[in-house]
Amino acid sequence: MKPVTFSPAPRTWDVSQALAGAGQLDNPAFISLVDSLVDDPGGADPGRAVGQDDSSDPVQASRAQPLRGMPFAVKDNIDVAGLPTTGACPTLTAPAERNAHVVDRLVAAGAIPIGKTNMDQFATGLVGTRSPYGACHCVDSDDHVSGGSSSGSAVAVASGVVPFALGTDTAGSGRVPAAFNGLVGYKPTRGLVSTRGVMPACPSLDCVSVFTTTVSLARAVHDVIAGFDPDDPWSRRRPSPPQAGIARVMGVVGVPDVPIDLDPRHRAAWEAALARFAGLVRLVPVDVSPMLEVATMLYDAPFVAERLAAFGHLLEPDGPHLDPTVRRIVLGAAGMEADRLFAAQHRLARLARDVAQATAGVDAVLLPTTPFHPTLSDVADDPVGTNSRLGTYTNMANLLDLSAVAIPAGRRSDGLPFGVQLVAPAFADAPLLDLAALLTGERASDVQVPVPPGRHLLAVCGAHLSGQPLNDVLTGAGARLHRRGRTAPGHRMVRIDGPLPRPGLLDDGTGPDEGIDVELWEVSDELLAQLALDVDPPLEIGLVRLWDGSRVAGFTADRTARHEPDISGAGSWRAHLADVSRGSADR
Template sequence: MTVWITRVPPARPKPGPLHGLTMAIKDNIDLAGVPTTAADPRSTTPAVANAFVVERLIEAGAVALGKTNLDQYATGLVGTRSPYGACHSVFSEQHISGGSSAGSAVAVASGEVDFALGTDTAGSGRVPAAFNGIVGIKPSKGLVSTSGVIPACRSLDCVSVFARTVSTARRAFEVMAVYDPADPYSRKLPRPAASTGTPLIGVPDRPLGMDPLHERAWAEAVDRAAELGVVVPVDVSVLLETADLLYSGPWLAERWLAFGDKLDDDPAVDPTVRSIVRRGAELTAAETFAGFDRLASLTRRAEPLWTRIDALLLPVTESHPTLAEVAADPVGVNSRMGRFTNMVNLLDLCAVAFPGPARDDGLPFGVQLLAPAGHDELVIDLAAAWCGEPVSSQAPAADEVLLAVAGAHLSGQPLNHDLVLRGARLAFESRMARDYRMFLVDGPVPRPGVTRTLTPGDGPGVEVEVWALPSAELTGFLATVLAPLAIGPVELIDGRQVLGFVCTADAADPSREITTFGSWRTYQATPSLH
């Protein structure tokens, strides 16, 4: 199969939170100097600049390895509608990879890159994740810029990210999620503080009509959801009804507007893509507004759902088709692939797909969590908890700042009371990025200082506690910090930036380095060193 359309030699990575991570880019997203084909070989003009999101990632240290195959013009959920060849799941040569972001998902699942960019209009950032056993984050609309992306359905398009772990996908997502004033669809969304209570996870209150292997895996997934929160049965019929609207409403006209002029009778154009999108040319303005009215009605009917639950758990697909099944019924099979995904952008939701219980035949089974726009961190955190990875739901409230401590302010250490008496709370434990070094420094109590270098170390990173400190207390706390230490921005192992203790370079005495211990507590527990 053809995973890559264009390979490029790796550039020297820039310093940053993604330093050295390799990425693939779906070939409807611009990479400077490389044609953006959207899987149409007739597109041969190199892009003059990087897409906004690609530029962000490269500046953060990611290294692009090339452009990946897709369902032509991002129209499809199967991964077979490309003149460059069909992609298959990494689990089976007979089963589809899912699309349209087929090549990006396979490049990640096969280990060729650390993460990859896709796009998700109808589910293309989630279906390929499900069929390849990886993670796919579909951000809220407008949270990630689409400047430099060939549109499929511009009002709904989202740039998505694939990775093998939630943590890696999150690191890329945090770099990507920046307002772009040049993109008219970019928007600044409030990002609510994470709930401290037990999450309420909605699940459909009736059978979903999946194939038997999917049904058995789904039953296990519902049981797993009960370990993460309170499972609330809900009626999802309005969501499924909305999903049907995507390819029967005016959004086909938007696809025709985006690339209808490319759909001539040239054999380079996939005939299924041509037949689907050409219908958009026939829609009238009256039919378009009727579709918008219909969506407004469905959206209003769906609103009460989110007063009962924090997130909704759904399967990503109802089955895992073979390549032969798609060849026999390309439109019908594809339509069924979007049954649980098509409505997400129409209803302005965010989503993350991740591996659920494997099917009895060994093929992967993907599930997804949905929530209203702006609640991206909530669903990512729940996915991380499901996958046994660290979560960041201990995010600060609007009137708090996060402060990483590595020494005398840790729980149980002599200066911890300076935090506790100011109303700080322990939010979570983490590690600093691997290019920080820890040294013994002088002071009234034993303590370490941490300094950043340009060369990542071999260890796991310095262990820290991250405390949420009331913002009003920050100035008073700063007055207690004695030289050679200071408070400044530090980077955690997952790429997030918080405030933290750093020491001046002149206090970083190489003869007093203790980085190899990994934590201040481990150093203290080695009596022979004191």
């Protein structure tokens, strides 16, 4: 796939119109607006109000400021100089002295902050109703919640006030409101975007998120805001070279292998989305049960104590400025014993390993964003239970150190938006956004990312696969995973036993019609030549036909020898190993 590109929009965004729209919304999306722009909405250049420079060369200006002239909204737990950062707590009125790091990066790219948006108080909630400033509703229904905690940011974009907005996402707050308002909600890898200047909820898990109407704009904003911040203790550098196992081109997507919790309208929309996506990518059943167990741990385990440490001091004394549900949840962590936290961390480590094993053969996992879309009255009747269920498929992402993006996936039978999410390993953000663009139809064709000069594609089907014993032979020589795929129909896979059992491919026309799963790795001339010398007969480096008709080098079996057993029925080496493991356990 060709990476998503974003052409800077013409300077057609009217900041004064955006401010007027923010003030006229029949939905409590905004808490405050930028005074300097309100006082002079018709200024000669709204960009200059935030310190932008003019340029006589529009091409040079667009490169230096790719978001030039675009107004944006900011969740009110992210600092904007001159405006209070309330966290939806009315007693916090001191103006911020400086912008959050992420806001500074956007301003340097030419974007213009116009105001601060409503939210679940102290970013504790997925409903969007836990705010003294009013409960936001989704843009398509006055009766249904907007989702939280980044409720106002989603409404601001979905209402057309701004082209993009910042939120945060600790438990799903950047994805649930996106799903309920028909938006793209991108949650980057933890630490990829600085949280300096963000009011902490769970500092070790907090992420700045982005709401847009298109994946391409989300990618453009990502390119501006991502970067290491030495002054943020939670900031992380992108690995160089990229992490092993993350494909440059994503095309194999895991889906739950068992029925999952969905209301009837959500289930029908989910099944319709799967039918559409099946024509664009390969959908593979995976065990999502360890993911779902991790999701329950965010609030049902002692991890909630981090919220108490982060902002518990703001919850005393009680008063009308505090949301009672938020206060009860967070103060409930008081007095938790440290041994409970360590026990939870140990369980999380085991589950994280289970998730990695279950998803080793896929690029990303596709899940509904939520199981249902509650009404405001549903939340009033059961504020904790409704909120907990909303996090069924989102709570686990940051605990498992995953990147994620929520995308629109059609409408339910009642006309409300339905959304799904893609989750992938940490630092898979760029190819994940490319995959999201493919599924939303922003790219009309599946264009191959070219292999760099001097490198070749090598089809790997066994011990050299990601996570398998010989994978470090590839990664240690600088090889990079290009994409996952399949052989052409007719290939067989045979097992060759030895100190390290390995499979070989045979292209004799008698194998399964669906082919055999392979990984395509970009390898150097030198590595390919060395592998050809090192491989032991009856394995050899030969030619493998792929599902698209092309031919690449791969690990093949000597056609002149007789090979047993034939394990083609498993469809992949990982599936064969799982069959062997189950067989051993049954004996």
